[in-house]
Amino acid sequence: MNICLLDVYSDRPYRVSKDTNGGFGTGNHFGSALFPRLLTAIKKRSVDFPPLYLPYVSASLKGFGHRVAYLRNAEPPRDADLVLMPTSMVEHTEELRRGRELKRRGVRVGYLGPVAALFPEHYLEAGDFLVQGEPEAFFLDDPAAMRLEGVLPAPALRDLDRLPLPDWSIVDAASLQYRLFGGKGAFFPLFSSKGCPMTCSYYCTYPLQQGGTPRSMSAARTVDVMQHLKERYGAQKVMFRDPFFTLDQGRSMAFAQELAARNLGLRFTIETHLDALPPDLTEALQAAGMTTVKVGVEGGSEQVMKSFKRKNHRMDLQMDTVRRLEGAGLQVIAFYILAMPEDTWESCLETIRYARRLNTAGAQFSVCTPFPGTRFHADMADSLRGLPPDEFNLFQLVFRHATLSPAQVEKLKNIAYTSYYLRPSWLFKYLAGRLRG
Numbered sequence: 001m002n003i004c005l006l007d008v009y010s011d012r013p014y015r016v017s018k019d020t021n022g023g024f025g026t027g028n029h030f031g032s033a034l035f036p037r038l039l040t041a042i043k044k045r046s047v048d049f050p051p052l053y054l055p056y057v058s059a060s061l062k063g064f065g066h067r068v069a070y071l072r073n074a075e076p077p078r079d080a081d082l083v084l085m086p087t088s089m090v091e092h093t094e095e096l097r098r099g100r101e102l103k104r105r106g107v108r109v110g111y112l113g114p115v116a117a118l119f120p121e122h123y124l125e126a127g128d129f130l131v132q133g134e135p136e137a138f139f140l141d142d143p144a145a146m147r148l149e150g151v152l153p154a155p156a157l158r159d160l161d162r163l164p165l166p167d168w169s170i171v172d173a174a175s176l177q178y179r180l181f182g183g184k185g186a187f188f189p190l191f192s193s194k195g196c197p198m199t200c201s202y203y204c205t206y207p208l209q210q211g212g213t214p215r216s217m218s219a220a221r222t223v224d225v226m227q228h229l230k231e232r233y234g235a236q237k238v239m240f241r242d243p244f245f246t247l248d249q250g251r252s253m254a255f256a257q258e259l260a261a262r263n264l265g266l267r268f269t270i271e272t273h274l275d276a277l278p279p280d281l282t283e284a285l286q287a288a289g290m291t292t293v294k295v296g297v298e299g300g301s302e303q304v305m306k307s308f309k310r311k312n313h314r315m316d317l318q319m320d321t322v323r324r325l326e327g328a329g330l331q332v333i334a335f336y337i338l339a340m341p342e343d344t345w346e347s348c349l350e351t352i353r354y355a356r357r358l359n360t361a362g363a364q365f366s367v368c369t370p371f372p373g374t375r376f377h378a379d380m381a382d383s384l385r386g387l388p389p390d391e392f393n394l395f396q397l398v399f400r401h402a403t404l405s406p407a408q409v410e411k412l413k414n415i416a417y418t419s420y421y422l423r424p425s426w427l428f429k430y431l432a433g434r435l436r437g
């Protein structure tokens with residue numbers, strides 16, 4: 001078969017990613033003031049990669065002998081037998097529009113990703129079928145032998161070692177850059193585990209996409225993938241997209257030892273929790289090449305976070321942990337959420353002040369968003385502002401907040417980004433990180 005992986009995006013002044021936020025996507029619109037607008041423009045130019053399941057889907061399909069092409073906003077060839085389209089909240093409308101157009105021309109259209117399964121009636125009207133579950137697991141079987149119609153379930157893959165090596169030849173490897181906080185050099189995202197059992201699944205989209213039961217690739221297979229990325233595509237850095245990399249600390253240690261033993265010279269980034277990086281594990285991961293740690297701090301008020309079912313590292317220990325990591329030469333990037341339901345103007349300012357005190361190399365302030373499928377969304381059903389799915393981009397207020405208006409939230413974003421990044425102490429830290437590469 002001639003199969004086209006068609007990734008569609010509308011024209012927006014900010015970066016849209018379909019891979020982030022548990023596959024629901026984000027639209028990095030940092031604010032309307034001058035500096036946040038500049039940051040928004042820089043982000044739009046600096047980071048771009050397709051949904052992470054596509055290189056695995058491509059590898060499997062090619063393994064069955066099919067021809068595969070990845071197209072971004074381009075016209076599929078006339079002789080395409082099948083068009084597979086990644087879905088998201090942020091480009092929901094555009095995905096449906098393109099699907100309808102292709103279906104009218106007689107092309108068979110299938111939708112992939114967690115959002116397809118959330119809106120089956122929309123996507124089945126615009127296409128022929130959707131995959132409910134992980135696309136990379138679904139295409140371990142040959143689609144040529146299937147009836148491609150309706151909702152096609154894909155049970156979660158228990159053994160991640162069964163996945164093929166990712167086929168990144170579908171994009172220009174030189175276009176995969178993460179310049180803002182990653183320095184120069186070819187960069188590739190990858191994963192080594194899926195699923196997250198934490199209580200923040202109340203609002204988080206990752207457990208919706210991957211389930212609440214952790215599943216891991218073996219240490220040896222994970223390093224095989226890294227070696228493949230280096231030898232086949234010239235990777236110099238990789239970014240693990242595991243939702244909670246050090247959830248299983250024994251696994252993380254085994255990975256660090258395996259990677260150090262193979263001495264690939266690759267640098268890598270992980271996402272984890274501050275209370276899941278004990279000194280011995282940190283040292284082992286750093287010795288193996290870890291340079292950057294991304295952590296969700298979320299808020300500056302323990303009370304607000306508790307009401308939001310967020311179990312976090314004790315705040316009195318967070319500063320010590322961040323300083324320990326930075327003292328060892330690691331770069332820390334922290335994520336914060338503004339406008340949680342119990343937040344007030346003052347508690348949001350406290351979050352921003354707290355972020356400045358932590359003064360990590362990078363900070364992202366997003367807006368609390370109840371995504372469909374989460375319990376948070378069900379609890380907020382009566383408070384939603386009725387915005388279309390595309391507006392659920394993690395950077396604007398989509399529900400009627402008890403104390404904050406959308407205009408106030410926009411102002412808080414402006415304050416957060418401007419007051420965080422326009423400080424000599426942050427600039428000094430950033431430049432020192434860039435010099436380290």
Ligand code: SF4
Binds near residue numbers: 200
């Ligand atoms: S630990 Fe991270 S990935 Fe897991 S539910 Fe919480 S926020 Fe989501």
